Amino acid sequence: MNFFQTHRLVKAFGGLLAVNDLTFEVEKGEIYGLIGPNGSGKTTVFNLITGYYPITSGYIEFQGKRLNGLPTWRVCKQGIGRTFQIVKPLRRMTVLENVMTSAFNRTSREAEAREKALEVLDFCELTKKQDYPAKGLTIGDRKRMEIARALATAPELLLLDETMAGLTPQEQADGVQLIRKVRNSGITIIIVEHIMHVIMNLCDRILCINYGQEIARGTPAEVANNQAVIEAYLGKE
Ligand SMILES: Nc1ncnc2c1ncn2[C@@H]1O[C@H](COP(=O)(O)OP(=O)(O)OP(=O)(O)O)[C@@H](O)[C@H]1O
Numbered sequence: 001m002n003f004f005q006t007h008r009l010v011k012a013f014g015g016l017l018a019v020n021d022l023t024f025e026v027e028k029g030e031i032y033g034l035i036g037p038n039g040s041g042k043t044t045v046f047n048l049i050t051g052y053y054p055i056t057s058g059y060i061e062f063q064g065k066r067l068n069g070l071p072t073w074r075v076c077k078q079g080i081g082r083t084f085q086i087v088k089p090l091r092r093m094t095v096l097e098n099v100m101t102s103a104f105n106r107t108s109r110e111a112e113a114r115e116k117a118l119e120v121l122d123f124c125e126l127t128k129k130q131d132y133p134a135k136g137l138t139i140g141d142r143k144r145m146e147i148a149r150a151l152a153t154a155p156e157l158l159l160l161d162e163t164m165a166g167l168t169p170q171e172q173a174d175g176v177q178l179i180r181k182v183r184n185s186g187i188t189i190i191i192v193e194h195i196m197h198v199i200m201n202l203c204d205r206i207l208c209i210n211y212g213q214e215i216a217r218g219t220p221a222e223v224a225n226n227q228a229v230i231e232a233y234l235g236k237e
Contacts, residue, residue: 001064003028003188004157009058011044011212018044020212021058026157031179031189033203033220037232041212042192046159050082051075062157076105081155083146083163095137095145096121096130102152117152123185124148124178140171147178151187158182160191164198176201200224208232 004026011019019041026032034042047053049060051072060067067075090098096117103113103120121127124144129137137145143163150158160179164172172195179202183189193199199206200220208216208229216226223229 002026002061004060004062004190006045006049006060007058009045009048009060010056011041011048011053012056018212019048022209022212022214023058024207024214024217026188026190028188029183029186030204031183031191031202033199033206034190034192034209035194035199035206035223036209036215040210040232042209043161044212045209046082046161046190046192049075049159050080073105076153076155079154079156080159081150081153081157082159083143083150083161090134093134094131095126095134095141095148098134098145099148099152102149105153116154117148120148120151123151123181139166140168140174143167143171143175144178147182151182155187157188157190160189160193162193163191164193164195172198196224 002025005024007023009019009022010017022045034045036042044053048055049067051067051070055068062078062080065078067078090101099117099121100113103116106116107113121130124147126141126144126148129141134145147163164175167175176198179189191199191202203220206217206220206223207214208223210232215228215232216223
């Protein structure tokens with residue numbers, strides 16, 4: 001049994017196949033990269049996994065259980081957390097309160113939610129900012145808080161959607177450290193990211209898609225040297 005797998009996954013928006021016959025497996029403990037040019041279907045894959053969109057055909061399995069058709073909150077309860085490409089914190093709430101709202105996914109007790117939120121804020125090195133209003137955070141800290149919010153749902157599989165976009169080189173380096181730390185804590189990761197040195201540095205394996213279809217898969221070095229990948233990003237000569 002695979003830890004996580006999709007099988008012949010398809011998502012049609014009218015006549016557009018945003019995801020087209022995509023099969024891949026992720027092993028427990030991996031950092032798995034999903035890359036591809038703009039509009040190639042990466043976020044749609046995350047939206048299918050997490051139940052935001054219904055699947056047109058194919059299936060998704062997590063720890064041997066079918067996810068197809070489950071509502072987002074049930075997918076989360078099964079142990080899949082995610083961050084969003086566009087970070088939308090609850091702006092007037094503090095950092096701690098933002099993270100607590102996610103922790104309520106696992107408990108209805110306020111004391112337990114606070115304890116979990118404080119634990120992940122410490123893990124993400126945001127303790128000092130726990131009482132800041134979320135709207136006052138830098139982009140770097142907002143992205144970090146987004147990871148903290150996902151971690152507060154206690155995921156076994158974490159989907160990271162462009163958590164490095166807009167960050168300074170130093171913030172990117174810190175982000176890479178944090179993602180490694182998350183993996184070392186036992187959480188499996190699927191990461192969508194445009195910043196290639198981040199992907200190449202972090203991932204054990206990479207799947208590259210274009211127009212919703214697989215064009216290459218392999219180790220970072222294999223994918224970086226693949227002609228179809230180079231053409232998808234740079235165009236044909
Ligand atoms: N809700 C929707 N309705 C119609 N078309 C959609 C919808 N969501 C995505 N699409 C289309 O599906 C395709 C894949 O989009 P998606 O956002 O998954 O790409 P992406 O690889 O995540 O892109 P980017 O790297 O720019 O974030 C695009 O052509 C997009 O316009």
